[in-house]
Amino acid sequence: MSAASTTITHEVPPKSGLRAFVDRLKGGDEIAHLITLIAAAGIILITSLLVLELWRTSYLSRSKFGWMFFWTKVWDANFDNFGAATFIYGTLVTSAVALAIAVPLGLASAIFLSELAPRRLSDIISFLIDLLAAVPSVIYGLLGIFIVVPLMRTTLGPALKHVLGFTPLFSGPNYGVGFLTAGIVLAIMVVPFIISVSREVLLSVPREQREAALAMGATRWESTWQVVVPWARTGIMGSVFLALARALGETMAVTMVIGNNPQISASLFAPGYTIASVIANEFTEATGDLYLSALIELGLVLFLMTFILNGLARLLIVATERGGGRPA
């Protein structure tokens, strides 16, 4: 092959340096290989640089607070005392609420799309759900502020309080903004990810599994719930982890509806604060190197949380697709 390319370059006499270079490039596998390899290695480089920069620029905060950073509830810029506990709590609670709503909803939708709906309908609905995933988060925030928050204050909140008010989760004053509102908005945002990944995983379950269950006299639901879903459960777990990673890192919509008040409260109606939203709100106003460094350390914490979850999710999804999920 290289012989063929040399003949080509010999037949066309090099008119200019550029022309010769282009010809060499067209013929040269090695150069092409090298250039694309550099691009691929560049991705690894960028990601490593990202970790390095976060680690480097959070040095001040890491050296001053150490592990106490995670347990301290105080966040006081005036006295240079920073702790992440309230933000980590807010991030975990909003994500937990989001998953509590999104997992049943997403799994049910995915079951409908893979097991019940005719292929055409399923494809159309999946397309619409993909569009839902494409809606920018600031637009969810906009709708959150002007639709969900008033709804929570006037209708949904009082109703929940009326029914479940005896538990600490649903007691206390209801301002409309807070953990629950943020969780609901987050749930809507992550549900498309659960649906599209779970649908793929469920569709990859071999047809024989369903037929065997039905032949044994199982109803459609029993074959789905007791055979198909367990078969696909690792992949479904993967989709949940992916959704969780997105929920943890989601910034704008949460910032706009959570109330931005750093506190730990049992009530889901209470306003809170998440890691991502405190970074969004205070980063440009951070005066002093320690303040900025503490915010970047929060970013590092967020990065590590999502990094681990995404890593696990990918492994789980790869494992189901390899582990006999594909029909032979």
Added chain:
Amino acid sequence: MSEPRIMWRKAVNNVMLTLTGVAAFGVVCVLFLILGYLIYNGGHSLNLNFFTQLPKPVGETGGGMANAIVGSLKLLLLAAVMGLPVGLLAGIYLAEFGGKTFSFIVRYVTDLLNGVPSIVIGIFAYALVVLPVKHFSALAGGVALGIMVIPITVRSTEEFLRGVPNSMREAAMALGASKWKTIATVVLPAASGGILTGMLLALARVAGETAPLLFTAFGNRYWGQGWGQPIASLPVMIYTYAISPYDDWHRQAWAAGLVLLMLVLLSNLGARFILARSKAV
């Protein structure tokens, strides 16, 4: 088997299957609710001034977001210039050249980079571009968005290149074409529709990103003063206007939201259209 037991199982079957359908249609309804609210609220406030005028100072009504629309386009251009080539080349590497272990690592890292929260990418761009020169700039915003474009482009490029049948590669090589010539003149053109779609989707996704721009491109109430200065963008404007206490700003936030959503949804639809057409040919 007793009759009531079967009745019970059939009832459970019917109820649960109905519920799954309700869930799926409920989720789809959310999309139409979002569209409906934005068209209703944004349609009222959308006029020619929105596209042609600068924002008015606080207290004065009217004005538009012309600078933010142009700013968003400029940021997208920067992101495309920086992110798309890297993504394309890395995608070609994975599909055509890559070995086993290194490719696996690249793919894994790409997925992880794709999952990094956008606000963390913002911090990265801040540390990389803003900190050394000590002021916010359009360039920093472009870097942040460009990094986000890379992983999406890589995976879609690889996927569509893999979709090209091997017989086409073998035919080109049997005619004496070198590997690179095969890729450049046979494989890439065959996959071009899909690759273009992937790029369009990547840009559509970062077009709506707000978090990484807050402390990189920052914002600007006037026309930008070049690539080295802060620049306005639609998503950041929506955010600032939505959390402001002024009714007139809320009105404009809805209008901007409608424009942004239309932009994003239309590029998604356009991408599907390109894909469908390139498959049909």
